[in-house]
Amino acid sequence: MNKQYTLRSSVRAIMATSCVFSSSYLAVAFPLSAQTSLPSSEETVKVKEIERIAITGSNIRRRGYDFSTPSPIQTLGEQEIAETGAVQVQDIFKGITANSGSQLLQDATTLQGTSQFSLRGLGVGSTLTLINGRRAGLAPVVDGSGQLFTDVNQYPVNMIKRVEVLTDGASSTYGSEAVAGVVNIFTRNDFDGFEVTGEYRDTTNESGQLGAAFGVQGDRGSFTLFANYYTQTSATRSDFPNFADGNLLSDGIAGAFDSGTGSPGRFNLAIPDDSIAGGYARAAGPSTADPDCVAAGGLLDEAGGNCRYHFLDQRRIFPEEYRVQVFSTADYDVSDDLNVFAEVGFSRNDIRDGNGGLLTRRSANAGGFLVPGDHPFNFFVADDAAAGGIRYAGPEAFSADPNLEAVDLIYRGRPLGSDADGPNQADIFTIFTNTRIVAGFDYAVNDDWLLYGSYTWSNSDYSRTAPREWDIPVYAEQIVAGNWNPFGTRIVSPELISPKDGVSVAANGDAVLSTFNLFRTDNALVRQAVAEISLSGTTGLELPGGDVALAVGAQYREIQLRDVPDGRYQNGNNRLNETIPAVFGDQEVYAFFGEADFPVFDWLQVQAALRYEDYGDQGGDTLDPKISFKADLSEEFAIRGSYGTSFQAPSIRQSAGIVGVGTVTDPADPSGGAFIITIITQGSEDLVPQSAENINLGLLYNADWGINISADFFYYDYQDLILPGSDPQFIFDQVFLGNLPADRALRSPDGQVATAIANFVNGGSSEITGLDIVADYQTEVGAGELQIAFKTTLITGFESSEFGDIKGNRNFSNGFGSTPDLKTNLGATYSYENHTFNITVRYVGSYLDDQAQQDIDSQTTIDLRYDVQLEGLLGDKETLLSIGAVNVLDELAPRINARPFFDTEVHDPRGRQLYLSFKQSF
Secondary structure, three states: OOOOOOHHHHHHHHHHHHHHHHHHHHHHOOOOOOOOOOOOHHHHHHHHHOOOOOOOOOOOOOOOOOOOOOOOEEEEEHHHHHHOOOOOHHHHHHHOOOEOOOOOOOOOOOOOOOOOOOEOOOOHHHEEEEEOOEEOOOOOOOOOOOOOOOOHHHOOHHHEEEEEEEOOOOHHHHOHHHOOEEEEEEEOOOOOEEEEEEEEEEOOOEEEEEEEEEEEEOOOEEEEEEEEEEEEOOEEHHHOHHHHOOOOOEOOEOOOOEEOOOOOOEEEEEEEEOOOOOEEEEOOOOOEEOOOOOOOOEEEOOOOOOEEEEOOOOOEEEOEEEEEEEEEEEEEEOOOOEEEEEEEEEEEEEEEEEEOOOOOOOOOEOOEEEEOOOOOOOOEEEEOOOOOEEEEOOHHHHHHOOOOOOOOEEEEOOOOOHHHOHHHOEEEEEEEEEEEEEEEEEEEOOOOEEEEEEEEEEEEEEEEEEEEEEOHHHHHHHHHOOOOOOOOHHHHOOOOEOOOOOOOEOOOOHHHHHHHEEEEEEEEEEEEEEEEEEEEEEEEEEEOOEEEEEEEEEEEEEEEEEEEOOHHHHOOOOOOOOOOOOEEEEEEEEEEEEEEEEEEEOOEEEEEEEEEEEOHHHOOEEEEEEEEEEEEOOOOEEEEEEEEEEEEOOOHHHHHEEEEEEEEEOOOOHHHOEEEEEEEEEOOOOOOOEEEEEEEEEEEEEOOOOEEEEEEEEEEEEEOOEEEOOOHHHHHHHHHOOOOOHHHEEEOOOOOEEEEEEEEEEOOOEEEEEEEEEEEEEEEEOOEEEEEEEEEEEEEEEEEOOOEEOOOEOOOOOOOOOEOOEEEEEEEEEEEOOEEEEEEEEEEOOEEEOOOOEEEOOEEEEEEEEEEEEEOOOOOOEEEEEEEEEOOOOOOOOOOOOOOOOOOOOOOOOOOEEEEEEEEEO
């Protein structure tokens, strides 16, 4: 663990930041009540009457009226969030069965440390995330489909009061990103007092957090501040036996973590190449593996011609993380009619991944590196038995015969191998910083109408500094000069003194390594500004069920994206021979919207919404309607339904292109195992926006004896989907068969698969249907109360015009998220006096891995939690102690037959997680 990030220093950082936030708010937004004359009791009542009420799924704001929307909304309160064992916002995902396709874990990509909501598996850019009804900001990185998203891990869990999930399309209300639905995170703006929270968690890796909350509720205003520090230790793949077992070279078939390019590697006789000044070529004849291959941590091919590299622990599957998160709110009643409010959020996430023995696709000679015969540790001699043959004589032979001459060699391999993995990794430093500022007002024009305005500014940026970015010319020079030993003797006989010069030591020194060990630094940022104004209230038009309500408004959004790769990658002078251009993009959106609520009868409510958005020449414009209703058939039964259209313009990255990584098997050598490759997905200015129609139809049952049930059928019809044109394996296979141009699948100079070139395209249409069922039941049992909660999402159909029937699919080969057919949560909570017990069973059904064409097994996990509230333990306020277990039976994540051997969008590889937490109020 990085010593500079101690718990003490982090707590000091939280306290310092808290003081800055507090003093700023107190100076600007307050005196709350102390420095102004206190209102009379009548005035206080009047102030409370004009409290704004924001509703998920509607722009209508009413005064003193409990307004509900006909749209289907799933809610997780503080208790339900606690029952998920959430320490990060992404832990809440498993409490939402409609959530599918979120990136829960990403090793070796720019997505490390981030996470996002994704409803229905329709893509992370198709779910809009809000904080208190306003846009939450965008991350500076994109997923493999080029979609921008909100990194929800930037927010502290202790700020959350509840999470409301709108599970049908809402573009007519919120705009283009709300195609699949909306997740609205409401904060604890009504918190009063001071509390401290903490947790320790033990699983494959360890984690802990320390949080604080402070709130003041005055007669005319309020202020809250939430701060949290989170840290976790790292874990490599070998810490998970189910990933490591059975993945080694066997019967000539390479394992999933076995690369064809090792260190030590393979050698050929070098012969002068007259076509290149000072160049060399490989002589005809078989390659010879380094004789110390196995002893030095490599894997020897059965034929003995290659020393492979087992890169199981080249990267960390769980990196070290250190997060500081702060979120604050304030509001103040300037007068009886005017309320102003503000929000400020800041987070910083420091991530420490590791680099092991990185490969190079760039070489100096004949796809490799010249090792001259006079190199102090070149003990290869000519083998006259075969043309171009070489044999290893060894240091003993050279010691015995000073006249023995070594031959010039071509070395094909990495600078470092397994000796640089695991505990010997070099740290990759990634820093995400996120800032979000909101300012706004609510003004009561009269008793019936409210004017609302807000401005939201967010900035998210990241920088990544990665070592072992090899300077290939210098590396080649150090080998030729005899200063760098590429042979296995550097590992198995590090103290060996070369018998050829009597001076050189086999072990390589850090001083020489530093001459060609460069650092790659990439930077990116995304800024979003949203200005919105709306007027809402009752029209005076009376229907049998009440007044017609109306909301009209306008919104302006601007997104700025800056992605600046390391200079060596911009000019192509790097170890991978890649050219990645810098991307600078801007997007402006103008929107106008209207919404009306018609209480037709006491038992029938109808809502209609209409939104116009204009992206200019970056996506055109659209007009999206939505109509919804709720009908009370009796005191217990009701039905609801909605129909709407949605719109999603191409993102800046989809227009400009993205660069990612993936794995493929070489079709020219199917037994060679998986190779890490670069995937360049080129953008296009010819992309047209995605559009969708969505229908929801639901049945509700609410009985006065304690049970509530809702069952909602949903239907989405997506058109003109923006997807990567082909998966990398398909590209290499088709190029090999001659069905695609050769420049779509690039290879390194030694013939190894290197880069797949894809294109973003409008990829046809898809239809998805399914059913959400939510139920809860409360009753008294003995002297306590029992609550049973049930949620399930069943996907009944997922048809793609391009990919066929993809229901119950991992969707590796297309741009959709993993969509298991069935996800179910069943929980029971029993509360007795100051004790609370919870058990939750979570089930994920089996589904198909379309990469390996094999089934992924279903999984059932059980979570347990026990809470006890103690009075007077510290002062006169409550102390809450909790102990729990996530996946108490230690069920392993279902295995897939491809790296990383589990589905990162569905399953958690960590097994049983035991935790102890506390909350102390003051």
